[in-house]
Amino acid sequence: MSMNQKEELRTQNMIRFIEAARELIDQEGLESLSIRKIAEKAGFHNSTIYLYFRDMDHLVMLATLKHFTDYSRSLARLSRQNLPPLDNFFAIWSFFGHTVFRSPHIFYNFFFGKHSDNLTDIMEEYYAIFPEEKEEYSALIGIMYYGKNITERCYRLLESLLDCEGLRIGRDNLEMVNEIIVSFLKFLLEEKCQDPESDPGIMNHRLLEMIKYVTGA
Template identity: 35%
Template sequence: MDIDKLSIKKKRVMIYFIEAARRLMASEGVRALSIRGIAEIAGYNSATLYNYFDDLQHLTLFASMSYLRDYVSALSGNLKPPMSSLQRYRVIYETFDHFAFRSPEIFYNMFFGRQSAKLPEVVVQYYALFPEELKEHFPSVRKMLTQGDMYRRDEPIVEELVRDGFVRPENASPLSAVVPRLNQTYLHELVNGKDISPEEQHRRFIAVFDYLLETAK
C-alpha cells in the first residue's frame, strides 16, 4: 500500500484504527486485542478494518511501533564506535532481550509472527502516517528505523565477525541461522507463560550464545 497515494480521509481512518489498537494494548494488554474491540473504539465496523490491514497481526505491527522505537533508540545509544564486531553482536542481543523479554507477545509478533516479514514495510508506512514522530528521533535512530539490516540482524554482522577473525568462514552460515532461532525459542517460552524472570531468561540465552560463538571460532 502506498500511503502517499491515499486520500486524507483514508489516512485518518488508518490512524483511528492504529490509535484504537494502541489504546487497547496499553490498557488491557496485547492479548486483549480483537478486531471487534478495536473497531468499536475506532468508531467503525469490523469489515472496514480489512480495507487497510491484512489481519489483526498486521494491525498489531502498526500499534507496536512505540515498542520498536524504544528498542531502536536504546540500541543506537548502546552501540559505540570503538566496539569490536564481537562486542556489537553481543550488545545487539542484550538490548533486544532487555525489551523483548519484558513484552514477549509484542516482540514475538513483530519479529517472528505471521506478518513479521512486513515489518520494514510497516515502518515506512507508519512514519508516512505519523511523520512528526520520526522527526523527534536522533539521526542515528532515524537511520536504524528506516534501514533494512536492522530487521535481519545477524547476517551482516556475522560477516564482520568472519572478516575480523572471530568466526571461521565455514561457521558463518550456521551461526546466522541458529542464533536467531535460539533467541526466538527463548522468547516463545515467555509468550507461552514460562515462569521465569526476563533477567534469568536472558542469562540462559547468553550462556548458549557465548558457547556457540566460542565453538564457531
C-alpha cells in the same frame, strides 16, 4: 476533496485504528484483541478496517511497533559511539533482549507471526505514518533494523564479526550459527510466554551466553 486531503484523512484514520489497537493490547493483551473491539474503540464499523489494513495481523504489527521505542533510541545512541565490532554486536543483542523479554507475546508475534517475513515493509509503513519516531542509525544498525525478517536481521549482525580474530565463525558456518541463534531466541520467547513470571533479565542473560558460546566470543 483534493488528493492531499484524502491522503491526510487516510493517514489520520489509520492512526485512529493503530492507537485503538495499541491501547487494547496494553490493557487486555494480544490474545483478547478482535476486529470488533478495535473498530468500536476507533469509532468505525468493523469492515472499515479492511480499507486501511490487509487484515488484523497487519494492524497489530503496526500497533506493536511503539514497543520498539526504547530499543530504537538505544540503537541510535549506540550508532554514535563507534564501538569495536564485537562490543557493538553484543550491545545490540543486549538492548534487543532487554526489550523483547519484557513483552514476549508482542515480540513473538512480530518476529515469528503471520507477517514476520515482511518486516521491512511494515517498519517503513509505520515510520511513514509516525515520522517523528524515526531514528537515525549507523549503516550496519540501519541494515539490521530494517531487515526483512529476524533471520536476516541476525545474519547481518553476525556478518559484522567476520573480520574479528579468534572467533568460531566464518563464511562456511555463518548460516548454521545464525539458525542456532534464531531458534534459541524463539525457544526463549516461547518459554517466557508460557511462564510470564520468569525474570526477563535472566532470559536475556541466557540469550547472550548462548550467543557468546556459538560465536566463540
